Amino acid sequence: MKNLIETERLLLREITLDDKEKMFQLHSNANVQKYTGEPLVASIEEMEQAIQTRISDYKKYGYGRWATFLKEENQFVGWAGLAYLPEFDEIDIGYRFLPEYWGLGIATEVSRAILRYGFDTLKLKKIIAIAMKENKASIKVMEKVGMEFDKFAPYELGGEDVVWYWCDKKLITKDKAY
Numbered sequence: 001m002k003n004l005i006e007t008e009r010l011l012l013r014e015i016t017l018d019d020k021e022k023m024f025q026l027h028s029n030a031n032v033q034k035y036t037g038e039p040l041v042a043s044i045e046e047m048e049q050a051i052q053t054r055i056s057d058y059k060k061y062g063y064g065r066w067a068t069f070l071k072e073e074n075q076f077v078g079w080a081g082l083a084y085l086p087e088f089d090e091i092d093i094g095y096r097f098l099p100e101y102w103g104l105g106i107a108t109e110v111s112r113a114i115l116r117y118g119f120d121t122l123k124l125k126k127i128i129a130i131a132m133k134e135n136k137a138s139i140k141v142m143e144k145v146g147m148e149f150d151k152f153a154p155y156e157l158g159g160e161d162v163v164w165y166w167c168d169k170k171l172i173t174k175d176k177a178y
Contacts, residue, residue: 004066007113010106012066015054015079019067020047022076031099032078035135037155057083063122065094068110070101077101080110082118082127090128091118107141115145119169129165130155139163146172 005012015023026032027041027050041047057064065081078097085092093114095107118124129147131138147165155162 005110005113005117006071007109009071010077010110010113011069011071011074012080012110012113013069014058015051015065015067017048017051019076020044020051022067023047023051023079026078026096026098029099032096035132035138036096037132037159063091063118068095068097068106077106080107080114082114082122082124085128088128091124091126093118093127093129102137107138108144111141111145115167115172119172126166126168128167131163131165133161133163135163139165 003011003013021044024041024044024047027038027047030040033040041050054064061084063082063084065079065083068077068080069075070077076098078095078101080095080097081093083092083094084090093111095110097106115127118127128150129138129142131142133139133152142165145167147167148171150164150166152161153164154160
């Protein structure tokens with residue numbers, strides 16, 4: 001499988017059904033899912049269905065959430081990438097990592113690379129990010145990569161307000177790390 005994005009420490013590639021056990025480990029972890037608003041994945045079969053959706057997103061949009069590995073050990077750490085949100089007509093950057101890889105700067109490193117890829121390779125005009133207000137770590141990453149606060153608004157009809165951030169290439173290039 002061809003790597004799409006490479007950073008100093010990380011490799012990103014499309015998620016495949018071969019990743020189902022690793023993805024299940026990630027999505028069945030209560031700590032990982034705590035701030036996602038999504039239930040724990042209950043079975044490998046459920047994970048396979050979710051991966052099939054990701055595979056169809058790659059074909060439909062040309063991007064998606066990508067499996068993320070530490071380069072040196074070829075160790076799966078989680079996923080990161082872009083997702084089209086048709087209900088808002090927006091493209092969202094997101095990530096999820098196994099807890100043992102939290103606090104190592106991986107989210108910031110991969111987010112910068114994904115934003116570059118989105119603007120320079122995919123020629124996107126705008127990318128958003130959404131997080132629960134309690135998810136201070138993700139909000140900090142959004143700010144570190146140069147995104148700006150947009151609003152507090154629900155993600156789902158009748159849901160609680162979440163934090164929305166946004167950026168375009170002009171805004172992001174102010175960030176020296178771009």
